[in-house]
Every structure is written in C-alpha cells, then in structure tokens.
Amino acid sequence: MGAIMKLRAIDPKVVYLLLFIVLAVPLIRPIGLPIEVSMYAQRFYNQVEALKPGALVFYSLSFTVAKTVEFYPQMVAVTQHLVAKKARIVYASWLVDNPPLVEKLFTDLSFEKRGLKYGTDYVHLGFIPGVATGMASFARDVHKTVGADYGGKPVGDLPLMAEAKKAQDFVLLVGFLSINFDQFVGQIQTPYKLPLVVGTDGVSFAGMLPYLSAGQVMGILNSMIGAAEYEALIRVTGKGTGYMDAQQMSHFLIIALVIVGNVAMIMQRGSRRESR
Amino acid sequence: MIEAIGNVIAAACILSIFSYLYSENRAFRLVEHLFIGIAAGHMVVMTIFTLRSSLWVPLSRGSTVLVIPLVLGLLLYFIFSKKYSYIYRLSMALLIGVGTGLSLRAAAHANLAVQIAATMTPLVASPLDAFKTFNNILTLVMVVGTISYFFFHWEQRGILGASGKIGRYAMMIAFGASFGNTVMGRLAVLIGQVDFLLFTEGIYVIPVALVCFLVAAFYPGLKSKKPKKDRT
Numbered sequence: 001m002g003a004i005m006k007l008r009a010i011d012p013k014v015v016y017l018l019l020f021i022v023l024a025v026p027l028i029r030p031i032g033l034p035i036e037v038s039m040y041a042q043r044f045y046n047q048v049e050a051l052k053p054g055a056l057v058f059y060s061l062s063f064t065v066a067k068t069v070e071f072y073p074q075m076v077a078v079t080q081h082l083v084a085k086k087a088r089i090v091y092a093s094w095l096v097d098n099p100p101l102v103e104k105l106f107t108d109l110s111f112e113k114r115g116l117k118y119g120t121d122y123v124h125l126g127f128i129p130g131v132a133t134g135m136a137s138f139a140r141d142v143h144k145t146v147g148a149d150y151g152g153k154p155v156g157d158l159p160l161m162a163e164a165k166k167a168q169d170f171v172l173l174v175g176f177l178s179i180n181f182d183q184f185v186g187q188i189q190t191p192y193k194l195p196l197v198v199g200t201d202g203v204s205f206a207g208m209l210p211y212l213s214a215g216q217v218m219g220i221l222n223s224m225i226g227a228a229e230y231e232a233l234i235r236v237t238g239k240g241t242g243y244m245d246a247q248q249m250s251h252f253l254i255i256a257l258v259i260v261g262n263v264a265m266i267m268q269r270g271s272r273r274e275s276r
Numbered sequence: 277m278i279e280a281i282g283n284v285i286a287a288a289c290i291l292s293i294f295s296y297l298y299s300e301n302r303a304f305r306l307v308e309h310l311f312i313g314i315a316a317g318h319m320v321v322m323t324i325f326t327l328r329s330s331l332w333v334p335l336s337r338g339s340t341v342l343v344i345p346l347v348l349g350l351l352l353y354f355i356f357s358k359k360y361s362y363i364y365r366l367s368m369a370l371l372i373g374v375g376t377g378l379s380l381r382a383a384a385h386a387n388l389a390v391q392i393a394a395t396m397t398p399l400v401a402s403p404l405d406a407f408k409t410f411n412n413i414l415t416l417v418m419v420v421g422t423i424s425y426f427f428f429h430w431e432q433r434g435i436l437g438a439s440g441k442i443g444r445y446a447m448m449i450a451f452g453a454s455f456g457n458t459v460m461g462r463l464a465v466l467i468g469q470v471d472f473l474l475f476t477e478g479i480y481v482i483p484v485a486l487v488c489f490l491v492a493a494f495y496p497g498l499k500s501k502k503p504k505k506d507r508t
Contacts (some may be wrong), residue, residue, distance in 0.1 A: 016297050023463075023470045069468025070461055095320040126323050126329060132378040147334035150325070154333050186382020190390060202461025206454040214394030216386065222457065224464040239471075246467045247460070254459065 008264040011013050015257065022253045026245035033248050035241065040212065041229035044197045044219025047172060048078065053086035056163060058170040060104065062094040062180040066178065067201050068101065073227035073240040074199035075105055078174060081234050087172075090164050092125040092146070093182050094134065099126045099150055119158040126150030131180055135187035139167035167192040178204040185216050199226060280477045287478025290469050291485040301492065393420055399504035 051057070059082075063071050069084045082089055091102045106112075115124060130132045137145040142165055148154050155161045163169060167188055173196040177184055181204060189196040199221040200208055211217040221230055224247060227240025255274050292303035326495070335342050348370060354363040395415060401408035421442030425432075432440045472478055 010434055013298065019466075023467055024474060027467070027471055027474060066465065067461075070464045096319055099322070099325075100421055129326050129330070131376055132382065135377050144334075144339075145335070146329055147331070147339070148329035152325075152328050152333065154337060156337075182387055183379070183382055186386035187378065190382075190386035194420065202457040202464065203454075204461070205457045205461075210394070214390050216390060224467070225460070239474075243464065243467045243471065244459050246470070247463060250463045250467070251460070271481065 003259060004264045005267060007260050008268065009269075019250060019253060022249050023246045026249050027242070030242065031245045032247075033245050035225075035228050035232055037232055037242055038222075038225075039051055040220040040222065041233065042219070043212075044078075044199075044221055044226075045081070045230065045233045047195060047197050047218050048081050048085060048087075048174075051082070051085045051087050051172060053169040055085070055087045056160075056169055057082060057087045057089045057172045057174055058092070058164075059089050059174045059176075060094060060184070061098040061176045062184070063096070063098070063201065065097040065101075067178060070201040070223045071199060072101065072105075072179045073081060073224060073238055073243070074221045074230065075101070075176055077227055077230040077234060077236065077238055077240065078199065078221075079105060079109060081230070082174070083109070083116065084109075084234075086150060088120075088160055089122045090125065090160065090170070091122065092133060092138070093127045094184070095176075096127050099124070103150070119153075120160055123155075123158050123160050123164075124150040125155070132183045132187055135180075135183055138196045139188045139192060141166060142169075161257045167194060170194060172197065175199070183207065183212060189216055236265065281473075283477040284481055286483040287473055287476065288485075290473060290478070291481060294469075295485075295489070298492075303488075414455065417442060422446050 009220075011233070020143065059079075061071075061075075079089075093099050106122075106124075111118075111122065115237050126149065127136055128146060130137070134145065143155055143161070146155055149158065173189060173194050175181070175184055176194060176199040178201045181198070185196070188194065195218050196216065197219040198208060200223070202223040203222065205222040208217060208220055212220060221227065224240055224243050227238065228244045229240075231238045231241045289307045292307040295301055296304045331342055335346075348367040351367045352364050353362045357363075360435060397412045397415070399409065399412050399416065401412060421439050421444075423443070424436055424439040425443030425447070427436060427440075430436055473482060
C-alpha cells in the first residue's frame with residue numbers, strides 16, 4: 001500500500017524514462033502483437049482496389065511537418081497500392097510543409113526505377129496557396145490555378161495534365177489531411193460529389209467520423225495504426241507495422257499508470273477518512 | 277555521407293528538444309530558434325516557387341489577366357506607408373470578402389446541411405438490422421441530448437435537465453475518444469523520433485548527449501539563466 005501511495009508523488013522524469021524504455025525495447029526486439037484491420041481502413045482499401053488501370057487520382061496533402069511520422073507510413077502504403085493499380089496520380093499540397101515530402105516519396109519508392117514516367121504517370125504540382133480560394137479555383141480550373149508544376153515546368157506541357165482540367169476529371173480524391181480538411185470537403189468533395197478517402201492523424205480522426213457517416217468520406221486511415229492496417233491489407237511490412245508493438249506497449253504503460261494513479265488516489269481518500 | 281551528417285545534426289536537435297523535459301537549457305533554446313528560422317526560410321522559398329508557378333510562368337505565356345492579382349498583391353505593401361496605408365485595404369477587403377464567401381458556402385452546405393441530413397436516418401434500419409437500428413436510436417438520443425444541453429434560456433431541470441445530462445455524457449464520451457486518439461497520435465510522433473535515434477547515425481549522438489546531461493546535472497553553473505522579465 002505504501003509503495004502505491006509513493007507512486008502518486010513520482011517524479012515525471014521517471015515516467016519519461018520509463019516511456020522511452022517501453023518504446024525502445026519493442027523497436028529493437030519486435031514482439032509481433034496482432035493487428036486487426038478496422039472497417040475504416042478496409043473501406044479506404046476497397047476504394048483504391050476498385051480503381052481501373054489508368055484511373056486519374058488527385059492526391060493532396062495538408063499537415064504540418066511535425067506530423068510526418070503519423071502520415072508518411074500511410075502515404076507510402078497507399079502510394080504503393082495506387083502504383084500497383086496503375087493509377088495516374090496528380091500530387092498537390094495545401095500547406096508549404098508538404099511538397100518536399102512528396103519528392104521524398106518519389107525517391108523512397110523509386111518511381112523512376114519502377115518505370116513510372118513523370119508527366120505521363122504522375123505529376124507534382126507543389127504547393128497551392130489560398131486554402132479555400134485555392135481549392136475552389138483548383139476544382140473549377142486546374143490549369144488556371146496552377147501554371148507550372150513543382151519543378152517550374154508549364155502544366156500545359158505535361159501530357160497527364162491534358163486530362164486533368166477540373167475536379168470532375170478525377171476518379172478518386174486521396175487526401176492526407178489534418179489542417180483544412182473541412183475546407184477540402186466543402187470546396188472540392190461535396191460540390192462535385194467525388195469519392196474521397198482520407199489519411200489523418202490521431203487528433204483529427206474522431207472529428208472526421210461524422211463525414212464518414214454522411215458519406216462524404218469513404219474511408220479513413222487513423223494515424224500509425226491506419227498505416228499498419230493498410231500495410232496488412234496490401235501484404236507489405238512497412239514502418240506502420242514495425243511501430244505497432246511500440247505503440248501498443250506504450251498504451252499498456254499509460255493504462256497501468258492511470259490505474260495505479262487512481263488506486264493511489266482512492267487509497268489516500270480512504271486513509272484521510274479514517275484519520276478523521 | 278551528407279545524409280549521415282544530416283542524421284547526426286537531426287539527432288542532436290531531437291535530443292536538445294527532449295532535454296527540456298529535464299529543465300530548460302541553452303541547447304533547447306538554440307534548436308527552438310533554429311526551427312523558427314528554418315521554417316521562415318522554407319516559407320520564403322515556397323512563396324518564390326508559388327510565384328513562379330502561379331504567376332511568372334502563365335504571365336510569360338500570355339495570361340495578361342494575371343496582372344490584376346499581381347497589382348492587388350503589390351498594393352498590400354502599402355501597409356508599410358503611414359501616408360498611403362489605406363490603399364492596402366482594397367486588396368485586404370477583396371481577400372476577406374472572397375475568403376468569407378467561399379468558407380460560408382462550404383460551412384453551410386458541406387459541414388452543416390449534409391451533416392444534418394445524415395443525422396436524419398430512419399430509426400428502424402431497412403432491411404432490419406438490430407445493430408444499425410440501435411446505432412440510429414443512439415444517434416438521435418445523443419444529438420438531441422447534446423443540443424438540449426446548450427439551451428441556456430431555461431434552467432436545466434425536469435425533462436430538459438435529463439436530456440442535458442444525456443448530452444453531457446455523450447460529449448464526455450466524444451471528448452474521451454478524441455483524447456485517446458490524441459494520445460495515440462502524440463505517442464506515434466515520439467515513436468518515430470525514438471526509431472530515428474536508434475536506427476540511424478543519430479545513435480552516436482546519444483552517448484554525447486548523456487555526457488552533456490551528466491555534466492549539466494553535476495555542474496549547475498552550466499544551466500541557462502532564467503530570461504529577464506519583460507518590463508514593457
């Protein structure tokens with residue numbers, strides 16, 4: 001009893017150290033805890049799986065660079081699936097943080113070695129400013145909104161962009177969004193009634209669920225667990241799967257600390273009553 | 277080689293930020309300022325890229341209509357003139373007007389009308405599905421409860437009190453789910469950093485950081501002084 005009571009006054013630095021150990025051990029020596037695929041990830045997968053070869057997909061990003069760890073494994077998994085389905089992809093970002101990540105994605109997934117041709121199979125438009133204004137303008141006329149791609153090449157010179165002139169030209173919208181999600185739905189998805197699948201971070205996930213119920217979003221990937229689920233669906237072992245042991249172990253630690261803290265608090269209350 | 281040097285610098289930055297958990301120190305402040313500087317620099321570069329793609333390339337290809345937004349954009353710089361600062365309001369008014377109009381359109385239709393319509397589902401699901409029916413009833417009860425919690429005109433007693441209580445519990449469940457996801461997201465970010473420290477060249481920085489930590493712990497003179505209070 002005394003030990004539990006002492007835990008209430010534990011130095012937070014000890015908790016930080018404990019958390020570091022709990023995260024580091026499964027990363028060094030993976031345990032292989034099972035992962036259950038959620039309905040949200042399954043619905044996301046179904047949308048991509050249903051694409052026909054050559055389907056035009058709009059792939060957009062809007063999240064701060066600090067959230068890269070949550071988004072990037074999702075992006076890798078989804079892009080691998082899109083490439084396997086032979087989709088043609090137009091990449092764009094609504095936040096200045098994101099274009100370098102798209103370039104990193106091309107390098108990490110060796111787009112050139114896979115035989116994907118820039119301008120024919122994929123295009124990177126870079127950052128589109130203005131948020132709501134930029135989105136509304138892009139949906140109405142892509143070429144008038146973005147004159148050149150991320151490398152400065154006029155979009156009119158890119159063969160793929162001859163088919164991507166307005167929002168309705170895209171078969172599927174894939175968004176990795178936390179910031180500006182509601183604007184994206186309001187300016188592009190709902191007015192043009194396009195199917196949208198979203199990868200998001202843990203903070204934004206709960207807020208997106210009503211959009212799923214309303215049919216505005218067809219599937220959601222939630223943070224790193226979303227990436228792990230998608231990797232399981234496409235049968236690839238990536239970063240998401242590798243991180244899941246550490247994620248689950250850290251949750252066990254937090255639950256244990258919450259229980260210990262509450263038990264100690266109840267015990268303290270009881271001992272105070274007795275002393276009265 | 278360049279990537280390895282980059283990883284070592286990144287690891288040193290990560291550990292400097294983490295050092296704040298022990299106490300505020302000069303390394304933490306240095307990296308904090310570096311981050312702000314780099315973010316500002318990145319923003320400037322991206323703005324130049326955007327000007328190139330959205331203005332310079334189309335303008336050089338004959339889209340002369342873009343001169344109008346160019347002039348409107350330049351007018352914004354009149355904010356720095358005491359005498360002519362009123363001119364920048366023309367552009368600002370246009371920006372606010374268009375932005376508000378578009379946002380309201382999105383809010384009213386996509387974020388309100390469609391959401392309300394999605395809430396109005398038949399109580400008994402057809403074809404008969406017990407789980408879906410239960411879900412629909414639960415949605416109705418919780419939505420009505422939550423909205424009634426925000427009736428401030430009447431005292432929360434009787435039926436309104438009971439309904440408001442249901443609404444409060446519904447919101448607590450929603451906030452709990454949101455908080456749980458937030459914790460999961462924050463831990464994911466931490467896992468990424470720990471993974472980076474352990475499995476890149478960043479691992480060589482850990483012993484150096486530990487030595488620095490021990491020196492700082494046993495020689496308090498190295499700790500940064502508290503910043504002076506702002507007297508303004």
